[in-house]
Amino acid sequence: MRVSGIFDSVERWHNWASDTNFVWFPFLKLKLAANESMTQQRILMMTVCFSCYFNAMYLVKKVIFAEPLSVRSGVVSQAYFMVGFFIWFSLVTKPLWNRRVNRLKLGGVA
Numbered sequence: 001m002r003v004s005g006i007f008d009s010v011e012r013w014h015n016w017a018s019d020t021n022f023v024w025f026p027f028l029k030l031k032l033a034a035n036e037s038m039t040q041q042r043i044l045m046m047t048v049c050f051s052c053y054f055n056a057m058y059l060v061k062k063v064i065f066a067e068p069l070s071v072r073s074g075v076v077s078q079a080y081f082m083v084g085f086f087i088w089f090s091l092v093t094k095p096l097w098n099r100r101v102n103r104l105k106l107g108g109v110a
Contacts, residue, residue, distance in 0.1 A: 010096070011096045011099055011100065014092070014093070014096045015034075015096060015097065015100050018031075018093065018096075018097060019034065026053065027046070027049045027050065027053075030042070030045060030046055030049060032097070034100065034101075034104065035101055035104050035105070036101065037097075037098050037101050038093065038094045038097045038098055038101075043086065043089045043090055043093075043094055044086075046085070046089055047082055047085045047086045047089060048082070050081075050085050051078060051081035051082040051084075051085045052078070052081075054081050054085075055074070055077050055078045055081045058077055058081070059074055059077070
């Protein structure tokens, strides 16, 4: 299999997963149509929403398991989640999503 074939497979799998509603929960309003380009503004909005949600879940986990909790640890974990989501959305989600958008604009199949 050629590298482009592998990349096509990764793109198809990622976009299939991105088209499902469960990966967008609880932010279904942020989900784009298959033919809408993902912009930097959308990435920033997704980063803030998902990082806050995951940080809240992380902090709840810390409380449940009686781990030390402080404002500093909450701020640090929020920063980590923001950086992580921003990198993922910028380097993986946006290019794969927009690759499909460009293919659809050329009359390709989703």
